[in-house]
Amino acid sequence: MNRAAGIRLLDTTLRDGEQAVGVVFTPREKAQIATFLAEIGVPAVEAGFPALGLEEKACIRAVVDAALTVDGGSRDGRPLEINGFARARREDVADAAECGVDGVVISISTSDAHVERKFRARREWVLRQVEEAAAEAKAHRLSFTISAEDASRTDLAFLVDYYRLARGLGACMVRYCDSLGVEDPYTCYRRIKYLRKAIASSDAEGASGDSLPIEMHMHNDFGMATANVMAGIRAGAGSVAASIGGLGERTGNSPIEEVVMALKHLYGIDLGVNTARFREVAEYVAQASQRAIPIWKAIIGTNVFAHESGIHADGILKNPASYEAFSPEEVGLQRQIIIGKHSGSKVLMHKFRAEFGIDLEPEAAGELLERVRAAAVELKRPLFGKELRLLYNELGQGGE
Ligand SMILES: [Zn+2]
Known part of the structure; x- marks a missing residue:
């Protein structure tokens, strides 16, 4: 592959990672993990879910404060981009804005399985929710990613509509979630390739699809999270959400150390992360999350x-x-x-x-x-x- 640049890395240890059952980070731990990430050259994080309440907001503010003091690490002094996670609701976005984050990830399920059975709603309602939440983000001058939860089980035609709407609303990115971890790399490649083309062709000005990157957020229920990320990148995805050691809901997310090293050694794409500190950072997260690193864990075991x-x-x-x-x-x-x-x-x-x-x-x-x-x-x-x-x-x- 010849795509050395243009792939963003976002760490979600502090958000999806903390959603792993029984994992709780203190504000100090969140700030320390964010500082490590900034120091090793990870450009962006999801710091938490502000709508959870005052304690979570305190955690996210601690991350915001800590990141301001990071002296650049290997990233030439660029500050860490801090995102809050929000459901597609105005109040969730307002909660995120209160914490002083740079951006917000606005998330709602797009699959009929979730829309009809979880929300007891229709697809049209999903689009209106996103419009409302995006308007709130704009009012607070926050950059925003529009995330499709359960994207891997979503009807492709609707997903195209959803992402085109996101583009129209001014999203900086759209997210593709394999929330149940049920996608395989071949299907993933085909769908991301199709979506990339469909989003690009929707632009009347003829801009390339690069102007609205797709972010991969893959779960590991069948052990394919990293493989799916690689398939997505090969199909043209522009960003990866990952977590240290793969910490996350159930079987976890694509581990950031696997993604970075696989991109570097298998695809020749160097994301500029100081990988020599992977074990050190993983040990800190293992201690803070009370989840030991398995001795056979790929890359860092x-x-x-x-x-x-x-x-x-x-x-x-x-x-x-x-x-x-x-x-x-x-x-x-x-x-x-x-x-x-x-x-x-x-x-x-x-x-x-x-x-x-x-x-x-x-x-x-x-x-x-x-x-x-x-x-x-x-x-x-x-x-x-x-x-x-x-x-x-x-x-x-x-x-x-
Ligand atoms: Zn997730």
Whole structure:
């Protein structure tokens, strides 16, 4: 792909992330997370849902205040763009304006399943709601994104009408939500491509579709959130909403670290984020949300660069690129050579030489390996350095 520029990244850890069941951030935590995001070069955030009440408003104000003091990070001093989330109601938009945000995301469901069964209303009513809310945003001089909740299950013809209305109202962006996480990348690609064309052709002045970007907001119920984002980008989407570690409703959103790294390494699109701090930021969010980072989590998990099996570990020692798609330093992790049931003698010899200064003879390494494997099976885990030394001493060759 050759679209190096023009893709915006918006983090929604503070809004959709906090909607994950049981997750609560304090104003200080929200401000700290926003500061981290600004420092690593994420240009925009959704800071929260102001209509929730006074506490949430205090949180969003804390983010607004914190972002003002960020000294640029890797983003050349540009301030963090802070958005509030609002239902398509005048009062929600007014609540957002009160918090001093830069913009507001105006959201309403567009699928018949939601419009008819959730709202007990008709499509026409949805359009009128959006007009009202947009008028309120304009009255407060807020930039606004018009979001289609449940867009992936929405009739395409109506979605075109909806996005064309948004364009007419002066929206800076439209959002495409896979709220139930039920889209697959092929369908996603086709629909975004169609919508891009349809929005562009609606412009009487003949401006390109780039003038109204589509933002991807994808959930992970079938494990396809990041894949769908990639499909959307390939089809011409101009923005991605994502969250740290994928924190969000139910199975979560597309994880920001996956989106940034996949765009960089698979599509050659560098969003200018300082990825070396991903692990650090994720650890803070894990602590604040009380949701541990799974050790196998793509991009930031502790074990992403841990190698045990003999063939892999030997390959890594010869050339890390044998089994690593990118280097651990790029995301703030470290490479680990683990000794356990699946290890081979070459790696064991390397480990002893590098970490203990002991040159194992091949025969001794083979014998030690037998004991290592037996111990790993018994303990159901790899062995620590101390345990390896102990087994070595038991061979009767230690004694130094
Ligand atoms: Zn969502």
